[in-house]
Structures are given as C-alpha cells and as structure tokens.
Amino acid sequence: MKREPKNINPFTDFGFKKLFGKEASKDILLDFLNAVLVDEVGEIADLEFSKNEHLGATELDRKVVFDIFC
Numbered sequence: 001m002k003r004e005p006k007n008i009n010p011f012t013d014f015g016f017k018k019l020f021g022k023e024a025s026k027d028i029l030l031d032f033l034n035a036v037l038v039d040e041v042g043e044i045a046d047l048e049f050s051k052n053e054h055l056g057a058t059e060l061d062r063k064v065v066f067d068i069f070c
Contacts, residue, residue, distance in 0.1 A: 020068055052065060
C-alpha cells in the first residue's frame with residue numbers, strides 16, 4: 001500500500017505551531033524570523049521558548065494562548 005505524503009499548511013495556527021513551535025525547530029524559526037524581520041529589528045541571534053498559555057489575573061480576565069511565545 002502506497003502512502004500519500006502529508007503536507008502541513010504553515011499559514012494556519014496548527015501548521016505554524018507544528019513547524020516552528022518546538023525546541024528542535026529553533027534554527028528554522030530563527031532563520032524565518034531573520035528573513036522576515038531583519039530590516040525592522042536587526043538580526044535575532046537567539047531565542048528561547050516560553051510558556052504559551054497565560055491565564056488572567058482574575059476570573060473576569062481573558063485567557064491567552066499563543067501559538068509560539070519566545
């Protein structure tokens with residue numbers, strides 16, 4: 001049985017997170033960010049992944065979940 005290749009769409013939240021949201025893909029994310037942002041912010045030398053879910057201070061505050069938080 002031949003297996004069909006699976007593609008990930010990087011323009012969706014799921015796809016972007018799947019491609020760039022892990023420590024193993026750090027070099028790829030750095031290359032991407034530098035290609036897109038070098039004129040605005042200069043070269044990014046390093047980044048670290050942080051917790052991507054932030055709860056509000058009270059029950060009335062909104063919860064925020066980032067695809068990637070660096």
